[in-house]
Amino acid sequence: MTATVSFTIDSPLGPRTATVAYERKGAGEPLLLLHGIGHHRQAWHPVLDILAAEHDVIAVDLPGFGASEPLPAGVPYSLGTVAPALGALCTALGVERPHVAGNSLGGLLALEMGRSNLVRSITALSPAGFWTEGERRYAFATLLAMRAGAKALPLPAVRRLSRTAAGRAALTGTIYARPGRPPAAAGGVSPAEDLTVQTSTATRGDLTFKAHQRISTLDVPVALTGGSITDYPFDAYGADVEFGAVLGGEKVPVRVTLSNNDVLFSATVDATTTQGIAVLDIELARSNSVFLFAIFMMLAMWALAVSVLIGGWYLVTRRKGLTWPALGWMAATLFALAAFRNTAPGAPPIGCLLDYIAFLWAETVIAFCLITVVIAGIRAEPRTTPPADGAP
Structure with missing residues (x-):
């Protein structure tokens, strides 16, 4: 279970308060777990219960990582400040000179705590700091470039990238061995037992x-x-x-x-x-939006069918003949209605209630009107009589 603790640390500006998130589990000699750069305490979850069987295990989010607050304003992030801060954290938790295990940056901090006689034993896994001057410059340049890129990217873009293996590789490929794997979720992603x-x-x-x-x-x-x-x-x-x-x-x-x-x-x-x-x-x-849109579609289909019916009635009763613009409008409505029906959200199959309530009826009415207007128009068209033989 995650908890937070606040404690006082020394700084060039005087005493300041730091707040750190941690998990504590098990009983026995105290063991402090320190994660690497760009990570958080969940890195230790696969082995947390194994260690807790014999130790009082404390896994922390380093200051400025995970759920921990950054170091107070004016306090530089260096070995000379973070290692004593971790010592003050142990004091606040009632722990005296714990065993400490750290990976990468955590390993470097563990070694510094040992040099300051704050711990009783050290396990450093691939600790940072054992580099040549060229390697140090490369590491710092890489980390600074990643930090600048992370600050420049909008948060929604970072979230979208982190959802895919390729995106995670682009974001963290320089510091994680298998960036394509899903990131660890808060609360752990691996069970202690089957x-x-x-x-x-x-x-x-x-x-x-x-x-x-x-x-x-x-x-x-x-x-x-x-x-x-x-x-x-x-x-x-x-x-x-x-x-x-x-x-x-x-x-x-x-x-x-x-x-x-x-x-x-x-x-x-x-x-x-x-x-x-x-x-x-x-x-x-x-959903309400789908239901209302479907009702709108059915009303629109009936409105179009009724408008074609009224137009057809007008053309037939007034004996307008073959009025081609009106016939073109009716035919276009007949075929456009099918495309309109296919925009129904969820792609309902042909033969659903939407069709029986509106679409099929509307198509029938429009087709009937179109045929009726054509037949009536042909009958109403004036017939030309050929001239008689010998007529001038």
């Missing part, structure tokens, strides 16, 4: 995730009942879904968060929990 998610759907069955392996996103098909697409736009559906979870052979509670990403439907959910099993009664219906 996890089985039980579903009520027969099409997918139980979902099994191995201990300490990254949990991937899986699609679970759900059968919808009680409705038919041919009832469009009045179609409605229902689904009963249950989720349970077994971790390490024991049932654990399940919490489900639902979000509707389909603008064509609105969802109503009745959620209950029974003995740790999440039971969801889901009802789906066309």
Whole structure:
């Protein structure tokens, strides 16, 4: 569970308050875990429970990373300030000279804490700082360029890029070995023991995730009942879904968060929990925007059909003959109506209620009017009589 702690650190401007986010788990000798640059405490989640079996484990977000606040204004970010700040953090948590393990930047900070006699042992994994002058310049230039690029990109663009493997590779490929993998989510993405998610759907069955392996996103098909697409736009559906979870052979509670990403439907959910099993009664219906647009389409189809009917009645009763502009308008309306119908959101199939209520009737009325006007027009056209023989 994530918590925050505030403590006082020394600075050139006098005492200042720093705030750091951390997770603490387990019992035994204290062990402080420090992540690398551009990362956060979740980097340790795959091994957190293993370490917590024998240690009082404290995984922190370094100042300015993850959920931790930056160092106070006026306090430079250097080994001489961050290492003592981590020592002050341990004091605030009631920990005296912990073991410390760090990766990359965290490894460099762990070594500095050891040099300052703030820890009892050090495990440094690929620590930063062991470079030649050329390597140091390259590392700093790369990191500064990444920082400048991140600050220049709009936040929506960064979010869009981070959703794809190629985008993550472009953003973080210089510091992560496998940037295409999904980033770790807050709260962890790997179970401490084998996890089985039980579903009520027969099409997918139980979902099994191995201990300490990254949990991937899986699609679970759900059968919808009680409705038919041919009832469009009045179609409605229902689904009963249950989720349970077994971790390490024991049932654990399940919490489900639902979000509707389909603008064509609105969802109503009745959620209950029974003995740790999440039971969801889901009802789906066309969204208000889709329903109103479908009603508008049906009214428009009838309006067009009625206007053609009135125009046809006028031409026939007034014996206007073959009025080609009017005939062209009727024919264009007849064929345009089909294209208009196909713009219905959700691509309903031919033969749905939309067709029986409006489209097929409108097409029938317009086609009947067009044929009637043509026949009546031919009869009303004046007939020319050929001249008699010998007439001048």
